[in-house]
Amino acid sequence: MTPYINPNFELISFSSDVELANAAGREWLDEIENANRGALPHHVALSGGRIARRFFQAATELAKARSTNLGSVQFFWGDERCVPPTDADSNFAAARELLLESLSIPEAQIHRVRGEAPPQLAAAAAEAEICRLVPLNGDGQPILDLIFLGLGEEGHVASLFPGESEAEILSKPVYRPVIATKPPPHRITLGYWAIVAARQVWVLASGPGKENALRESLTSTGQTPLARVLKLRSHTRIFSDNHVE
Ligand code: 6PG
Numbered sequence: 001m002t003p004y005i006n007p008n009f010e011l012i013s014f015s016s017d018v019e020l021a022n023a024a025g026r027e028w029l030d031e032i033e034n035a036n037r038g039a040l041p042h043h044v045a046l047s048g049g050r051i052a053r054r055f056f057q058a059a060t061e062l063a064k065a066r067s068t069n070l071g072s073v074q075f076f077w078g079d080e081r082c083v084p085p086t087d088a089d090s091n092f093a094a095a096r097e098l099l100l101e102s103l104s105i106p107e108a109q110i111h112r113v114r115g116e117a118p119p120q121l122a123a124a125a126a127e128a129e130i131c132r133l134v135p136l137n138g139d140g141q142p143i144l145d146l147i148f149l150g151l152g153e154e155g156h157v158a159s160l161f162p163g164e165s166e167a168e169i170l171s172k173p174v175y176r177p178v179i180a181t182k183p184p185p186h187r188i189t190l191g192y193w194a195i196v197a198a199r200q201v202w203v204l205a206s207g208p209g210k211e212n213a214l215r216e217s218l219t220s221t222g223q224t225p226l227a228r229v230l231k232l233r234s235h236t237r238i239f240s241d242n243h244v245e
Helices: 017-035 050-068 091-100 120-135 168-169 192-197 212-219 225-233
Strands: 009-013 042-046 073-077 079-081 145-148 176-177 187-192 200-205 235-242
Touching: 017 145, 017 200, 017 235, 042 079, 042 091, 042 120, 050 091, 050 145, 050 200, 073 091, 079 091, 120 176, 120 187, 145 192, 176 225, 192 225, 212 225
Parallel strands: 009 235, 042 073, 042 145, 145 200, 200 235
Antiparallel strands: 079 187, 176 187
16 A cells, blocks of 8 residues: 555555455544544545445444444435435445444434435435534535545546536535436536535545546546546545556
8 A cells, every 4th residue: 555645635556446445444434433532523425336335345344343433423425316215226225235224323323315306306405404414614515524435437526527517517506416427317416615625535446447537637637527626625535446656
């Protein structure tokens, strides 16, 4: 795990998705235990996708082994598909199956995006809930303690995909409905400004076909959604099992 540190990001490379998921799990639990020592809440936004599933499995096993107290953790989502919470495509469903149920997280700590509702209503309700529970910055964006992001083959993060207009990119809504190029198309995502506002953002960049998107995102001229996040934030951590240096 040789970190490559640039002013805007830290790239930590791993030899496999399992090694990456275990390391991210260990470090996430460290963050939660630090919050516990300070009697502070831990507001986290989860992502979806394949590496997220491996990460949930690793975090669950480690939390049980370490007997980590998760009572301070409030769970939100970086994005959600516009499907019911029981649908196989639901990011909430994956987290519930592999993390939340396994760790007996109470409903009161779970703040899912209601993918079953009309997208505009679901986005507005999710925004109202996160802004009620999480401290806001001067722009009205929630200051989450940690946002997990996956990386798509074309450089998307959460459900922020290439090809959006500047107006969409710069729009202020905390959550907004989008039409994605990765199925399922109808999704709700945190906007860029909510991602920028977070104390920490950890990108779990894993799987075949991500090398080019990651490599471009790390350049000063990168045009991917991840590149935009890296430029807008002062620091972002990238856990990668792709071999880009
Ligand atoms: C989603 C995710 C999305 C995902 C990436 C990586 O809802 O689809 O939030 O951003 O994290 O597409 O997914 P994989 O890990 O499956 O490649």
